[in-house]
Amino acid sequence: MTSAAPSLSHAPPPAAPSAIAACRDTYLANLAALHLSDPDLAARIEALPFAALPHLLPTRDGRWTAQVHAPAGAPVLLHSRYRPLDETTALVTAQLRARAAARQEGPSDSDDDSVGPKSDAQPASANETASDAPLLDEGRTHEAFLVTGLGLGYVIEALERRFREPLLVVIEPDLAVLKAALCASNLAGPLQAGRLILLTVADKARIHERLRGVLTHLMLGLTLLTLPHTQASDRERCAALTSLVRDFITFSRLQVFSLVRNARTTVRNISFNLPRYLDGPGVEILERRATGYPAIVVAAGPSLARNIEQLAALRQRAVIIAVQTVLKTLLSRGIPPHFVTSLDYHEISAHFFRDLTPDDVGDVALVAEPKAAWQVLDAYPGRVHVLHATLVDDLLGPAAPRRGALPAGSTVAHLAYYLAEHLGCDPIIFVGQDLSFTEGLYYPPGMPVERIWRPELGRFNTIEMKQWERIARMRAGLRRVPDVHGRLVYTDEQMYVYAEQFMSDFLQTSRQIIHASEGGMRLQGTRVMTLRDAAAQFCSRPLPQDLLSVGGAQPCDSTPDQAVDEPRRLRRAALAALAERQRELREVRQIAAATSGLLDRLVRLVDQPDAFNRLVAETDELRARMLRYGRTYELVVGVSQMAELRRIQADRSLSDDCEETPAVARRRLRRDRDFVTAFLDGCDFLMRMLPEAAARLEEGAA
Numbered sequence: 001m002t003s004a005a006p007s008l009s010h011a012p013p014p015a016a017p018s019a020i021a022a023c024r025d026t027y028l029a030n031l032a033a034l035h036l037s038d039p040d041l042a043a044r045i046e047a048l049p050f051a052a053l054p055h056l057l058p059t060r061d062g063r064w065t066a067q068v069h070a071p072a073g074a075p076v077l078l079h080s081r082y083r084p085l086d087e088t089t090a091l092v093t094a095q096l097r098a099r100a101a102a103r104q105e106g107p108s109d110s111d112d113d114s115v116g117p118k119s120d121a122q123p124a125s126a127n128e129t130a131s132d133a134p135l136l137d138e139g140r141t142h143e144a145f146l147v148t149g150l151g152l153g154y155v156i157e158a159l160e161r162r163f164r165e166p167l168l169v170v171i172e173p174d175l176a177v178l179k180a181a182l183c184a185s186n187l188a189g190p191l192q193a194g195r196l197i198l199l200t201v202a203d204k205a206r207i208h209e210r211l212r213g214v215l216t217h218l219m220l221g222l223t224l225l226t227l228p229h230t231q232a233s234d235r236e237r238c239a240a241l242t243s244l245v246r247d248f249i250t251f252s253r254l255q256v257f258s259l260v261r262n263a264r265t266t267v268r269n270i271s272f273n274l275p276r277y278l279d280g281p282g283v284e285i286l287e288r289r290a291t292g293y294p295a296i297v298v299a300a301g302p303s304l305a306r307n308i309e310q311l312a313a314l315r316q317r318a319v320i321i322a323v324q325t326v327l328k329t330l331l332s333r334g335i336p337p338h339f340v341t342s343l344d345y346h347e348i349s350a351h352f353f354r355d356l357t358p359d360d361v362g363d364v365a366l367v368a369e370p371k372a373a374w375q376v377l378d379a380y381p382g383r384v385h386v387l388h389a390t391l392v393d394d395l396l397g398p399a400a401p402r403r404g405a406l407p408a409g410s411t412v413a414h415l416a417y418y419l420a421e422h423l424g425c426d427p428i429i430f431v432g433q434d435l436s437f438t439e440g441l442y443y444p445p446g447m448p449v450e451r452i453w454r455p456e457l458g459r460f461n462t463i464e465m466k467q468w469e470r471i472a473r474m475r476a477g478l479r480r481v482p483d484v485h486g487r488l489v490y491t492d493e494q495m496y497v498y499a500e501q502f503m504s505d506f507l508q509t510s511r512q513i514i515h516a517s518e519g520g521m522r523l524q525g526t527r528v529m530t531l532r533d534a535a536a537q538f539c540s541r542p543l544p545q546d547l548l549s550v551g552g553a554q555p556c557d558s559t560p561d562q563a564v565d566e567p568r569r570l571r572r573a574a575l576a577a578l579a580e581r582q583r584e585l586r587e588v589r590q591i592a593a594a595t596s597g598l599l600d601r602l603v604r605l606v607d608q609p610d611a612f613n614r615l616v617a618e619t620d621e622l623r624a625r626m627l628r629y630g631r632t633y634e635l636v637v638g639v640s641q642m643a644e645l646r647r648i649q650a651d652r653s654l655s656d657d658c659e660e661t662p663a664v665a666r667r668r669l670r671r672d673r674d675f676v677t678a679f680l681d682g683c684d685f686l687m688r689m690l691p692e693a694a695a696r697l698e699e700g701a702a
Contacts, residue, residue: 023056023064023183030182033191034198038210041198045179053180059084064152064184068177068229078151078177078229088154088227092162095225143167144217146245148238149227150178150198153185160190167217168196169245173237175200202240204500204524205507208248215252222249250493251500262371264639264685265345270391271693272374277386277403278570278697283367283422284404285550286385291424293547294318294538298337299413300325301434303519307531311335311431317539319425319548323412324352324376326432327364331356336364338548341415342376343369350375357381365548367419369409383550391638394631395581399573407505410498417505427512429534434520435499436481436491481521484528491521499523514538571697578694582687584632589683592676595622599673606662606669640675640682 034042054066065079080087143166147155150172159166168190172178178198181187190196197210211218230238270277296318298304298311304326311320312335322330322337324344330337342349353366353376361382368377370389377384388405406418413433420428479496480488491499499521506513506525515526516534529537598619605612626633 026186027179027183029186029188030191033188034182037191037194037196038198041200044175044200045182048175048179050179052176053183054078054176056180056184057081061085063154066152066177066180066184068174076229078227079154084152085154085157088151089158089161091227092155092158092225096223099223144214144222145169145225146222146242147171147225147227148242149230149234150181151227151229152177153181153187155225155227156187156190156196157185165193165195167214169199169211169214169218169222170196171199171238171241171245173200173202173234173241199241199245202237202244204244204247204503207241207244208504211245211248211252218249219253247496247500251497262345266371267391267635267639267686268689268693269345269372269374270370270389271395271689272696273368273370273372273377273386274392274395274574274693274697275571275699276368276377276384277370277389277392278401278574279567280384280386281550282387282403283385283406283419284402286419286548287404287422288424290319290543290547291426293425293541293543294427294429295420295423295425296320296429296431297413297416297420297433298322298326298330299416299430299432299434299517301432301436301517301520302438303434303517304432306518307431307516308333308335310531310535314535314539316542317535318429319420319423319543321416321419323416324349325412327352328356331360331364336362338363339365339367339416339419341367341412341419342372343409343412343415344376345371345373347373347375349373350379352376353379363548365550367415369415391635394635394638396574396577397580397631399570399577401570410501414498414501414505417502421509421511425511427514427534427538429514429516429531429538430526431517431531433515433517435495435502435523436483436489436521438483438489438519483520484515484517484522485519486522489521495521575694575697578690578697581632581635582690584629585636585683585686585690588626588629588632588636589680589687591622591626592679592683595619596673596676596680598622599669599676603666603669603673606665636679636682636686639685640678 031042031046034045054068056064056066059065059079059081061083063084065077065081065084068076068078070076143163145159145166145168147159147168147170150156150170156168156170159168172181178200187196194213197214199207199210224242294317296311296314298320300323308329311330312333314320315335315338319339320335320337321339321341324340324342327337327340342352350373356379358381361380363383365383365385366377366380367385367387369387370392377386386403388403392403393400404422406415406422409415409418417428417430478490478492481491481496483489503524506523509525513523513526514534515523515528516531518530522528598615602612602615602619605615
């Protein structure tokens with residue numbers, strides 16, 4: 001990868017050779033650390049000649065500043081010529097205080113909870129230095145920072161001094177400034193630890209790759225800090241990078257919070273779906289089954305009306321994968337897809353499958369995530385392939401059958417896309433994939449929801465008005481984005497997040513992605529075509545008759561009787577495993593209850609070291625007993641996700657307390673007690689739910 005072009009319109013004077021020589025050891029140590037955490041960026045930095053660096057100037061306190069030029073040509077100092085570290089520390093203090101004050105006053109319309117207020121705080125007075133700026137108690141919650149502008153790295157040193165092992169995401173698009181910072185400041189520690197992430201290019205896929213590994217920390221709060229020089233020298237590129245980081249956090253936060261909020265529903269659905277999970281093969285038998293053939297993913301956007309009639313003629317020349325929302329619409333038009341996808345938690349999704357008969361669906365196969373509402377899998381009358389679930393492995397242990405997995409998707413359209421990749425299809429053609437309100441519509445005409453609206457319709461309340469009401473309901477979260485024709489259309493926050501996941505996937509795949517919806521948001525990584533043109537170019541040969549047949553799913557040496565008996569054998573083994581899991585669950589709950597009682601006593605004995613230490617030994621014994629039931633322990637934690645998230649958040653706050661005082665000990669004990677209380681509640685949930693799951697399995701195990 002070539003180095004980025006300098007961001008300034010007038011090249012700065014080169015750094016003085018004497019200054020570079022003085023910084024040589026610091027630079028080499030930083031570069032070695034950067035090679036460990038980000039070798040690609042390290043190579044780009046190394047390829048940039050020192051002559052391209054801004055001019056390093058000594059300051060009165062023995063450090064450095066540097067001069068760059070703004071696009072208009074005016075010189076800009078990265079730091080003052082006096083006490084750059086002290087002044088940067090004061091700036092950080094002032095911005096943290098402003099953030100804390102903004103939170104106490106309550107969120108404003110411009111606030112973003114994931115990264116703090118969008119408006120920039122005023123810098124501190126130059127008279128406020130590191131020595132007289134008091135440490136802020138609320139700072140303990142600010143362990144992850146998004147810093148716009150690296151300068152010469154003093155902001156990193158200031159944050160490292162103030163916080164214990166903070167996560168530092170730094171936006172610095174100017175490689176020359178970045179290389180100068182590696183010369184001027186010792187950044188090797190946070191670079192080696194992976195706590196300093198440097199973002200230099202507005203590349204969505206690259207940013208997602210760099211931030212994915214620190215997602216948990218970002219979800220627990222990210223504070224925005226801005227160095228003043230970026231507003232004068234590199235505003236546009238910094239803004240573009242900041243926007244991509246915000247989008248990633250919004251996208252990730254929705255996924256994480258959805259998992260936390262629906263943790264128990266997910267466990268119930270997976271457990272209740274065990275009969276379908278055990279009775280037939282998963283997607284492992286479909287892998288690369290359609291290599292080299294095109295796939296058409298049929299989503300439920302408003303633009304589907306433009307292309308739906310063409311799909312009937314393409315079924316013999318492309319693998320058609322539909323989302324659950326459009327299944328009945330396609331069947332009513334005589335266009336049975338090859339596959340339909342389902343993953344939604346809520347039982348309302350069963351509406352898309354009720355009243356269908358085996359004759360209606362024919363050879364249409366349902367591919368479902370195991371977390372999908374169990375009512376969906378019960379209602380579907382055709383062939384079903386259920387994806388792998390780690391929870392099933394935890395529940396059943398060795399009795400769990402092998403099942404294939406696909407990446408986790410946020411929507412049924414994501415699942416349809418991942419299935420197309422799993423099948424080996426290329427290209428993958430999208431229709432009805434709008435992710436926006438094309439022509440002011442929420443759904444394409446003729447969708448089942450119109451039947452629900454029918455009693456409300458009349459002269460002054462038309463279908464079009466109902467569609468717009470559905471959109472206007474989210475007016476606070478609407479945003480305008482360019483569509484495939486270059487026009488601006490409305491989308492909402494949720495669909496924008498879904499688009500983020502699609503674009504991240506598209507930018508990493510080797511498949512050709514065709515956006516043939518003829519409407520909707522423009523997506524990076526796609527080629528825009530009409531469906532007619534895409535069909536003419538890619539759907540030219542018929543699919544083989546047995547392309548998607550699963551008749552050979554059973555081992556070749558098995559007899560028909562063995563094939564019929566296999567689901568019954570799996571169910572009996574699963575029932576035995578569930579019984580053992582319930583026995584272990586009772587043991588785990590007894591240990592947790594005993595631990596809860598000990599924690600209550602420990603809180604009262606913090607000021608009595610001898611008695612306290614005797615009880616600590618008892619808690620160690622209980623912990624050792626709990627370790628014997630690791631699989632069951634993880635099951636309970638899985639249904640106590642909010643408690644686990646709160647414990648991580650408490651741990652992050654407590655890590656800043658260097659001295660173990662009685663007050664800190666009480667905080668740790670309260671944290672542990674809160675977790676154990678939630679853990680006991682998780683045990684009770686599983687003890688009620690698992691017998692119900694076992695009863696569903698028993699129906700076919702005899």
